[in-house]
Amino acid sequence: MSDRVQAWLIPLRIARRDLLDLWRAKMLLFAFLLMPILLMSMFGYMFPPTPQANQFTQSVPTAYPNLPVAIVLTDSGQQAYDVATSFIQISESRSLFIVSEAPNFNAARDELVRGELSGIVVFPEGFSDSLKGGQQALVQVTVDQTNPQIASVVSGEITTVFSMISSDMAMQNVEQMMHNSATVNPEFVLEPISTNGEPLIAGNSSSFQFLAPGFMALTVVFGALSGVGFAISREREQGTMDGLLVSPIPATSVIAGKILSQTVRGMIQGFLILGLAMAVFGVRIYGNPIIMVVVMLLGVASFVGVGIILTSIAPEQETAQMLVILLQFPMMFLSGIIFPISQLPIWMQAIGKAMPLYYAADALRKVIILNVGFDVIAGDLVILVVYSIFTMLAAVPVFKRAMTR
Amino acid sequence: MDLGVKEGEIYGFLGPNGAGKTTAIRMLCTLLTPSSGSARVAGFDIIHQSLEVRKKIGLVSEKLIMYPRLTARENLMFFGSLYGINQDSLTKRVDELLDLVQLTSFKDRVVGGYSSGMRQRLNVVRALLHDPEIIFLDEPTTALDPQSTRFVRDLVKELKGRGHTIVLTTHIMEEADELSDTISIIDHGKIIATATPQELKKKCDADNLLDVFLTLTGRQLRDSASDRIPMRRTVGRM
Numbered sequence: 230m231s232d233r234v235q236a237w238l239i240p241l242r243i244a245r246r247d248l249l250d251l252w253r254a255k256m257l258l259f260a261f262l263l264m265p266i267l268l269m270s271m272f273g274y275m276f277p278p279t280p281q282a283n284q285f286t287q288s289v290p291t292a293y294p295n296l297p298v299a300i301v302l303t304d305s306g307q308q309a310y311d312v313a314t315s316f317i318q319i320s321e322s323r324s325l326f327i328v329s330e331a332p333n334f335n336a337a338r339d340e341l342v343r344g345e346l347s348g349i350v351v352f353p354e355g356f357s358d359s360l361k362g363g364q365q366a367l368v369q370v371t372v373d374q375t376n377p378q379i380a381s382v383v384s385g386e387i388t389t390v391f392s393m394i395s396s397d398m399a400m401q402n403v404e405q406m407m408h409n410s411a412t413v414n415p416e417f418v419l420e421p422i423s424t425n426g427e428p429l430i431a432g433n434s435s436s437f438q439f440l441a442p443g444f445m446a447l448t449v450v451f452g453a454l455s456g457v458g459f460a461i462s463r464e465r466e467q468g469t470m471d472g473l474l475v476s477p478i479p480a481t482s483v484i485a486g487k488i489l490s491q492t493v494r495g496m497i498q499g500f501l502i503l504g505l506a507m508a509v510f511g512v513r514i515y516g517n518p519i520i521m522v523v524v525m526l527l528g529v530a531s532f533v534g535v536g537i538i539l540t541s542i543a544p545e546q547e548t549a550q551m552l553v554i555l556l557q558f559p560m561m562f563l564s565g566i567i568f569p570i571s572q573l574p575i576w577m578q579a580i581g582k583a584m585p586l587y588y589a590a591d592a593l594r595k596v597i598i599l600n601v602g603f604d605v606i607a608g609d610l611v612i613l614v615v616y617s618i619f620t621m622l623a624a625v626p627v628f629k630r631a632m633t634r
Numbered sequence: 635m636d637l638g639v640k641e642g643e644i645y646g647f648l649g650p651n652g653a654g655k656t657t658a659i660r661m662l663c664t665l666l667t668p669s670s671g672s673a674r675v676a677g678f679d680i681i682h683q684s685l686e687v688r689k690k691i692g693l694v695s696e697k698l699i700m701y702p703r704l705t706a707r708e709n710l711m712f713f714g715s716l717y718g719i720n721q722d723s724l725t726k727r728v729d730e731l732l733d734l735v736q737l738t739s740f741k742d743r744v745v746g747g748y749s750s751g752m753r754q755r756l757n758v759v760r761a762l763l764h765d766p767e768i769i770f771l772d773e774p775t776t777a778l779d780p781q782s783t784r785f786v787r788d789l790v791k792e793l794k795g796r797g798h799t800i801v802l803t804t805h806i807m808e809e810a811d812e813l814s815d816t817i818s819i820i821d822h823g824k825i826i827a828t829a830t831p832q833e834l835k836k837k838c839d840a841d842n843l844l845d846v847f848l849t850l851t852g853r854q855l856r857d858s859a860s861d862r863i864p865m866r867r868t869v870g871r872m
Contacts, residue, residue: 475691632665
């Protein structure tokens with residue numbers, strides 16, 4: 230066999246051995262496979278589906294169904310009773326709230342404090358009189374502010390229900406006021422302009438659809454970043470690195486082998502995430518799988534160099550691990566994967582945009598959801614390629630120096 | 635430091651802890667780049683022809699060079715494949731070597747489960763896969779029981795008999811005495827004596843090599859410390 234063929238085979242052999250090693254470590258393998266599943270399920274349920282259709286007609290289930298809410302009827306008039314009845318009907322038919330009645334605000338407030346309620350709706354004294362007298366009537370809404378997420382959902386949904394009741398009543402009022410002139414449509418009086426959402430992508434989408442590609446990129450890239458580094462530092466400490474370095478193969482073959490095995494590992498996790506996202510959370514792929522793989526490979530390529538440099542300069546595994554985590558954390562939050570970064574201060578955005586993950590996630594998202602070709606993501610890809618070349622070129626001499634000192 | 639090893643001999647390399655034995659061996663094996671000086675191993679320069687040097691040498695290092703989750707056979711096949719030996723001859727070679735260290739019946743068991751003696755026997759033959767001209771053995775019998783020690787020492791003699799040149803470091807003076815054709819004693823990074831064991835004993839008027847060693851290097855404990863911890867010392871031997 231020629232030397233050139235040999236040189237190509239060595240990284241494959243090193244990668245195969247690494248994967249066999251992973252296969253043998255059953256507990257490690259279990260954790261390795263469970264990690265993306267856990268991550269995906271966690272974020273999948275944490276970021277609920279976003280309703281797409283018009284809020285007055287849609288029947289998309291709420292993210293937090295059947296929250297306990299209490300009604301306090303301080304006003305004893307017929308109108309208050311009717312509105313409260315409508316509120317209960319609408320809430321329960323849409324599984325928004327489970328409505329109970331509290332004798333007074335303080336009793337309800339105690340329940341809210343104890344966490345037994347998520348919101349209180351009070352019909353204050355004079356509610357019915359206002360409506361009868363042609364005045365706007367107010368209901369008082371109290372939510373648990375110590376839980377901002379639920380609080381905003383509850384107050385939003387309560388407002389929605391009341392605006393539904395309110396617009397029904399308004400419709401009747403307008404009809405009554407105008408029953409002589411049939412030419413005017415009550416809707417025109419109440420809401421002369423209405424909006425209707427036209428989705429960018431077909432079908433019912435959830436915010437998870439947007440998160441899944443980001444998480445795929447994140448998992449693959451983190452796998453590469455920490456995987457290559459840990460693999461090298463572990464072999465160094467274990468002593469087996471000496472066995473590789475004392476054999477007649479160039480250091481680049483060792484690096485290539487490690488990169489290959491970690492890429493395979495990252496890809497397995499990435500596709501596990503995608504599979505789970507599709508099967509459980511209804512994420513759909515609109516794009517070309519080949520472009521997806523190319524983007525992920527470039528994402529990996531842009532990071533392995535960094536991983537190798539960090540591990541090479543660190544004196545041992547613990548330090549290497551800490552350095553990698555130091556890089557991973559800001560990257561996770563500043564790359565626009567979990568939160569859009571546009572609300573961050575400019576300098577923080579700059580850090581996020583200096584990290585290749587931002588571009589890998591952006592490109593992957595566009596490919597998976599918007600089904601774009603190479604032309605649209607060319608900008609992202611060029612940045613990833615430049616990153617890959619520079620970091621890998623820097624990594625090889627740093628690795629060689631670190632290994633022979 | 636200036637040293638020359640003759641072809642086909644066992645060269646004992648002795649010295650107190652921290653004298654620089656392991657450093658010297660790692661440099662000769664191209665695992666460390668010397669800050670100054672040069673050396674040729676099997677006729678090749680260790681800095682500029684490192685790949686050629688590596689084809690000619692086998693290293694039995696202080697730390698075990700074995701993947702604990704792989705079987706003995708898998709380990710040997712893997713390391714052998716790095717030398718570009720074709721599959722058939724490699725398979726034969728591995729079986730031969732396993733037989734040589736009497737591990738054939740354990741060849742499909744993972745190395746992590748081996749006893750220290752078994753691991754070290756395997757560690758020695760790992761260095762022989764490509765039939766190297768020169769074999770470096772860095773403290774090959776440290777922490778082994780008498781049976782395994784005997785076995786490894788006999789193996790070293792047999793390798794010499796097969797024509798290999800051997801460089802051996804050890805702290806066990808009787809081992810150096812028994813095996814070495816030539817002994818160099820190194821202290822503070824310098825070679826202070828080179829001779830056959832017999833000559834050394836005669837010269838120092840001592841019965842055994844331990845006394846020779848203490849006469850030449852003194853009884854003072856060698857304490858030195860650096861602020862930088864070399865990577866290979868951050869964890870112990872497997």
